Amino acid sequence: MLAACVLVLALAAPRSAEALEGISGTCYVACTNAHIDGPDGGNVFEATFPQYGISATGYCISGSVYGTPLPGTYPFSGEPAGDGGFQITVNCRGAGMYENHYSPYGAQNVGGFKIHPFGAVEVLKRSAAPDVTDNNACYRLAGAVYGVYADEACTSQVLALTIDAAGRARSECVLAPGRYWVREKAAPEGYLPDPGVYPVDLAQEDCRTGTVPAVCVADAPLVAPVDILVQKADRETGVPLPLGDASLAGATFTVEHYAGRYASLGEIAAAGAQPARTWDVVTDEQGRASVGTGDLPGNGSGGSGLPLGTVVVREVQAPRGYLLPD
Known part of the structure; x- marks a missing residue:
């Protein structure tokens, strides 16, 4: 087999994919303008999600009668936003509050922002000898199966991709940022097996922008x-x-x-x-x-x-x- 191209970016270690129905966990929240006096000051927060390698800017979403929470780790939930991202709500109820932002009703929740913790990768497959395979029904790229793995030895499969008639297979948007390895599990009709193991890096910025890193391979026909x-x-x-x-x-x-x-x-x-x-x-x-x-x-x-x-x-x-x- 001939490896035509591999799109590679440097980034952190991979994490397992999560379901698309929603996400939850904890994040660290700190107010960036706590010096503003009074509940009507318009608090701004930096929310950090170490499990995803993401930081984002959030805002008070509970109203002016609530106080400003002290920096700390708080639970969050995220609802699908329809663009691959999640609309975040950080529950700060019960948190300690700044003296100049204290309220007997408790601390305000933080939200008003989205994060994009997951992304996709794809495999683009072509014939290494199109003069042999073009217009010949004995050769079909469709049906080749690739595994996407969390380790270079390809022992921990994250998901599988099946190539279509155009020579393309794209995963769902379920992969956390990190490096993955792609290896063929089943060769397409009329082609030699592809022995290559191809690294592909999914950056957090790819997840945010919807960019899909690709592994490009060229298969030798029989x-x-x-x-x-x-x-x-x-x-x-x-x-x-x-x-x-x-x-x-x-x-x-x-x-x-x-x-x-x-x-x-x-x-x-x-x-x-x-x-x-x-x-x-x-x-x-x-x-x-x-x-x-x-x-x-x-x-x-x-x-x-x-x-x-x-x-x-x-x-x-x-x-x-x-x-x-x-």
Whole structure:
């Protein structure tokens, strides 16, 4: 396999994905303008979520009759905001309050902001030899399965991605920022397995902006290495030795390759299929005819051979002492 590109960003260690119905936990909240006297001052808070590596600016959402909480760790909940983010409410009830912001009704809650703790990654897959695979139904990128793992050894799978017909698979927005590793679990039809393990980094900024880091891979198609395309034999003896003054040398064959699977010449004709490749070969004294490796397409990974499909061989000129077959 050929790894075409890997989008990599430096960031913190990964954390497990959470459900999209909502999030909850604790965060650290500190008022940044506690010097303002009175409940009508318009308090602003810095809310820090160490579990996500996120800091955000929040505001009083309880009204002016409530006091300003002292810095501390408080429980929060987050409701889905529809854009991959979560609308946050920090419950500061029962907290200690600043003397100049004290209220007998208790401390105000903090909110008025969203966080985007999760993001997505995707795999973009293409053929390493499009001249072999394009318009050939024997090759399909769809159905390849990749695992996304939390460790380089690929022992802790986070989720699985299935490639579509366009060669693309994108995860849901459920991954916490961090480094992940991507490895193929099932190869697509007509392609060699991809042995690569690809790192991909999901930054918190990617989560906030909806940017999706991608792993790009190019798969080598299966091709059939061939040495001898045609081996001619004497019909009476069934062995590649001529009788009498006849010769097996000089027979000319046309070899046609069709990009698809066909059971008969009639099926090829009914489909109106045209050969994707054609070779004219001539037998030697042993009745053998071959195509040089330079005349066979490469698979983009150092190999060459006949692409998957249907091969039709026609003898167009018989050698000396023989007739063309019926």
